[in-house]
Amino acid sequence: MAETIQIIALRILPTAVRGRSTEGEALTYRRSLAGIVPGACLTVTPERRWTFRRTEMIGGVLCHAGFSLGALTAAGFAAPLTTTDERVRAALAEMSAGQWLEARGLLLDALEEEPGGIVAHAAMGDLLAELEHRRDALCHYTAAIRLGLAAPDRPGALLRALTGRARIHAAEGRDDLAARDTDQRDRLAV
Numbered sequence: 494m495a496e497t498i499q500i501i502a503l504r505i506l507p508t509a510v511r512g513r514s515t516e517g518e519a520l521t522y523r524r525s526l527a528g529i530v531p532g533a534c535l536t537v538t539p540e541r542r543w544t545f546r547r548t549e550m551i552g553g554v555l556c557h558a559g560f561s562l563g564a565l566t567a568a569g570f571a572a573p574l575t576t577t578d579e580r581v582r583a584a585l586a587e588m589s590a591g592q593w594l595e596a597r598g599l600l601l602d603a604l605e606e607e608p609g610g611i612v613a614h615a616a617m618g619d620l621l622a623e624l625e626h627r628r629d630a631l632c633h634y635t636a637a638i639r640l641g642l643a644a645p646d647r648p649g650a651l652l653r654a655l656t657g658r659a660r661i662h663a664a665e666g667r668d669d670l671a672a673r674d675t676d677q678r679d680r681l682a683v
Contacts, residue, residue, distance in 0.1 A: 497556055501568040502533045503605045515567040523552045530632045532608030534561040560639050565609050573640035574609045575648045581613050593620055611640045615650035618657050627661050634658040652678050
């Protein structure tokens with residue numbers, strides 16, 4: 494069996510994913526991937542490695558993409574991160590003012606630096622849901638939920654993410670999934 498490498502996605506680009514391996518090496522995985530959010534763990538079987546403009550590039554087969562708290566920690570990130578930094582607070586203010594483009598940029602910057610940010614993932618889900626980008630919103634809500642369930646203090650962003658994901662499921666006619674998220678939110682809110 495060929496050797497695999499785990500990469501934590503930090504910045505999602507149209508034709509690549511910038512990230513960090515669990516060994517701490519900065520890498521750019523040359524592949525377009527839908528449904529990947531910052532913090533996702535990509536397991537790749539490398540077929541080719543090269544340097545392009547001082548950037549270490551990797552190409553190969555994607556074996557698995559998921560969310561792994563262990564991989565986040567192994568790559569040197571705090572997981573889950575329940576605090577909010579200045580960029581997230583500024584993004585929330587921009588969202589309130591209707592400045593979604595500025596808010597999106599601030600949230601992406603915050604998630605690139607700390608991909609385990611629960612509040613940033615929940616806020617990005619809210620922003621994308623507001624813009625009717627449901628599929629991408631679901632990915633961020635799911636990341637916030639997975640991180641929030643692992644957090645020791647069950648942050649309010651977890652409840653917001655469960656509510657947002659339930660709304661999207663209901664809008665898509667997936668009442669069973671909406672009910673499951675609503676029930677889980679109600680159990681956690683007590």
